[in-house]
Amino acid sequence: MNKPGKTAARCVVLLSGGLDSAVCLAQALHDGFEAHAISFDYGQRHKTELLAAARIAKALGAASQTTIGIDLRAIGGSALTSDIEVPKDREESAMSAEIPITYVPARNLVFLSLASGLAEVRGASALYIGVNALDYSGYPDCRPEFIASFSATAALATKAGVEGRPLEIRAPLIAMSKAQIIRHGVSLGVDFSLTHSCYDPIGELACGRCDSCKLRRGGFEAAGVPDTTQYAATSPKRERGSP
Amino acid sequence: MNKPGKTAARCVVLLSGGLDSAVCLAQALHDGFEAHAISFDYGQRHKTELLAAARIAKALGAASQTTIGIDLRAIGGSALTSDIEVPKDREESAMSAEIPITYVPARNLVFLSLASGLAEVRGASALYIGVNALDYSGYPDCRPEFIASFSATAALATKAGVEGRPLEIRAPLIAMSKAQIIRHGVSLGVDFSLTHSCYDPIGELACGRCDSCKLRRGGFEAAGVPDTTQYAATSPKRERGSP
Numbered sequence: 001m002n003k004p005g006k007t008a009a010r011c012v013v014l015l016s017g018g019l020d021s022a023v024c025l026a027q028a029l030h031d032g033f034e035a036h037a038i039s040f041d042y043g044q045r046h047k048t049e050l051l052a053a054a055r056i057a058k059a060l061g062a063a064s065q066t067t068i069g070i071d072l073r074a075i076g077g078s079a080l081t082s083d084i085e086v087p088k089d090r091e092e093s094a095m096s097a098e099i100p101i102t103y104v105p106a107r108n109l110v111f112l113s114l115a116s117g118l119a120e121v122r123g124a125s126a127l128y129i130g131v132n133a134l135d136y137s138g139y140p141d142c143r144p145e146f147i148a149s150f151s152a153t154a155a156l157a158t159k160a161g162v163e164g165r166p167l168e169i170r171a172p173l174i175a176m177s178k179a180q181i182i183r184h185g186v187s188l189g190v191d192f193s194l195t196h197s198c199y200d201p202i203g204e205l206a207c208g209r210c211d212s213c214k215l216r217r218g219g220f221e222a223a224g225v226p227d228t229t230q231y232a233a234t235s236p237k238r239e240r241g242s243p
Numbered sequence: 244m245n246k247p248g249k250t251a252a253r254c255v256v257l258l259s260g261g262l263d264s265a266v267c268l269a270q271a272l273h274d275g276f277e278a279h280a281i282s283f284d285y286g287q288r289h290k291t292e293l294l295a296a297a298r299i300a301k302a303l304g305a306a307s308q309t310t311i312g313i314d315l316r317a318i319g320g321s322a323l324t325s326d327i328e329v330p331k332d333r334e335e336s337a338m339s340a341e342i343p344i345t346y347v348p349a350r351n352l353v354f355l356s357l358a359s360g361l362a363e364v365r366g367a368s369a370l371y372i373g374v375n376a377l378d379y380s381g382y383p384d385c386r387p388e389f390i391a392s393f394s395a396t397a398a399l400a401t402k403a404g405v406e407g408r409p410l411e412i413r414a415p416l417i418a419m420s421k422a423q424i425i426r427h428g429v430s431l432g433v434d435f436s437l438t439h440s441c442y443d444p445i446g447e448l449a450c451g452r453c454d455s456c457k458l459r460r461g462g463f464e465a466a467g468v469p470d471t472t473q474y475a476a477t478s479p480k481r482e483r484g485s486p
Contacts, residue, residue, distance in 0.1 A: 066317055066318070067317070068313070068314055068315075068317045068318070069312065069313070069314040069317070070311070070312070070313040070314070071311055071312040071313065072311075072360070074309055074310070074311045074312070075309070075311070075357070075360045075361050075364055076364055077360075077363065077364035104360070105359070105360035105361075105363040105364055105401060105402070106356050106357070106359045106360035106363065106397070106400055106401055107360070108400065109356040109359060109360075109396065109397065109400040109401075110353065110356040110357055110360065112356075113349050113352040113353040113356045114318070114349070114353055116348070116349045116352060117315070117318045117320075117347075117348035117349035117350070117352075117353065118318050118348075120320065120348040120349065121318055121319055121320035121348055140399065140400060140401060140402060140404065140405040141399075141400040141401075143399065145399055146396070146399040146400050149392075149395050149396040149399050150396050150400075152392050152395075152396075153352065153389070153392040153393050153395075153396045154349070154352065156383065156384075156386070156388055156389040156392050157349055157351065157352040157383060157384040157389050157393075158348065158349055158352075158383060158384075159348070159383060161383065162383040
């Protein structure tokens with residue numbers, strides 16, 4: 001994206017390997033940044049998303065990718081980082097009404113904090129995070145008020161902030177629906193077959209029944225974009241009795 | 244500290260193994276909390292502080308100690324987590340005037356974020372951090388305005404905060420000098436011989452010349468409390484040519 005000899009402003013992009021963060025990286029590059037991806041190996045049961053993150057970083061042209069190991073299993077308290085079972089086949093009304101057991105305590109706070117540290121070291125002026133407040137599974141740390149508050153805190157915590165160059169936190173997807181994110185990604189040339197969303201994959205297959213699969217599937221349907229994801233369960237209702 | 248049968252309120256205490264965090268843990272127990280310590284194995288060159296943290300947690304009577312592995316070396320940018328040399332024999336005026344190379348980008352932000360996650364899982368209502376804004380080596384994330392801002396952000400990021408039980412961040416040492424902290428620790432029964440401060444230890448010995456050793460040494464002198472620390476260098480000036 002950036003021509004040799006031209007110095008682009010730098011940014012850090014949180015890249016999980018999911019659909020949203022891929023669109024976010026594409027947006028950062030579209031905005032003219034030299035984009036440095038950061039990913040987290042945090043003991044998630046869907047570690048396969050890290051392979052997706054590496055594929056996406058390479059395909060879209062990130063300037064670097066840093067993967068940080070962090071043992072969130074030592075904290076536990078979530079279906080994603082402990083032996084608690086990932087809920088399946090939840091109704092959409094339940095998904096937006098409560099904070100689910102897949103919520104990892106303070107995860108986005110931890111991830112943004114680490115990304116702020118990397119931004120400081122890389123000399124980045126902006127930080128992209130692909131949270132969205134509409135189809136967001138009910139996580140408190142995906143809301144705009146959290147992002148705004150974090151910006152203020154990071155400005156006080158870091159050398160760059162103290163020196164008058166506070167990091168700008170950008171959440172370009174925050175007001176988009178999953179369908180809008182998918183359509184926007186298509187317009188930016190994102191190859192969604194490289195991304196991974198499932199919380200509880202069965203080998204290489206997405207389960208098709210966790211909240212994340214349901215949001216992804218519903219998003220492609222609503223966007224009218226073909227979903228090339230290989231799901232183990234073709235329909236949540238039909239497969240209710242399967243393992 | 245807590246009698247069997249009586250349910251004490253819970254707190255999480257950031258326990259590095261240094262002098263300040265030991266006093267902080269003693270304060271939390273003195274305040275009547277069931278105290279859960281959290282320590283970080285973050286690739287620090289002074290990993291020996293983790294042994295000190297374990298000794299202190301046991302000696303003072305923490306209810307649990309959780310050590311979280313987190314690879315801050317992947318971020319780098321600090322003398323504590325990379326091959327950059329730890330500065331020695333700096334004058335006190337220089338120590339308070341600038342942010343030193345031992346500053347680990349966004350470290351307290353990262354540590355407080357992880358501690359907030361543990362607090363949520365443990366059902367803790369308070370979080371103790373032993374920062375102090377006087378003898379603080381010039382780190383931006385040790386200032387009261389940072390702590391206040393973090394409290395607001397954590398309340399928005401966590402399930403507990405959303406449910407109206409925001410975590411109370413307590414920084415009881417924030418306005419104390421190193422000498423005051425030491426005297427306070429003595430009054431709370433802290434055995435400082437268990438603690439470790441040096442950034443660049445030589446085997447079991449403290450170097451005696453890094454900022455942290457200088458602050459510790461000066462603090463004991465000013466407090467009029469005997470310093471049992473084994474220093475490799477007896478006087479900074481005299482030892483300038485030594486390895």
